[in-house]
Amino acid sequence: MNVQFKKGALELCVLALLDKQDHYGYELANKISKRVAISEGSVYPLLRRLAKEEYFTTYLQESSEGPSRKYYRLTDKGRDYLHQLIHEWVQFTQGVNKLLQEGDHIE
Secondary structure: OHHHHHHHHHHHHHHHHHHHOOOEHHHHHHHHOOOOOOOOHHHHHHHHHHHHHOOEEEEEEEEOOOOOEEEEEOOOHHHHHHHHHHHHHHHHHHHHHHHHHOOOOOO
């Protein structure tokens, strides 16, 4: 898949997963990579940026499998941003799909 497609959708995927429940970084990367081929390293810079923009908060939680894990929790600001992104994503994909159908590129 085109790298630029993934970059644009990764932020939306992270926010959508955090809307359902809190996750730690590796867990987010693992869940996304089951559906979209990404590298684990692409998630962490995004997490730092979104935390800095106050779209989610973080907290440490003890783990029985090793050191404490840093969990991410969506804020109200992050949830509003997610809803905005979903709206934009739907409009964008509908427009692209319509163009592709008009060009008979979809089987």
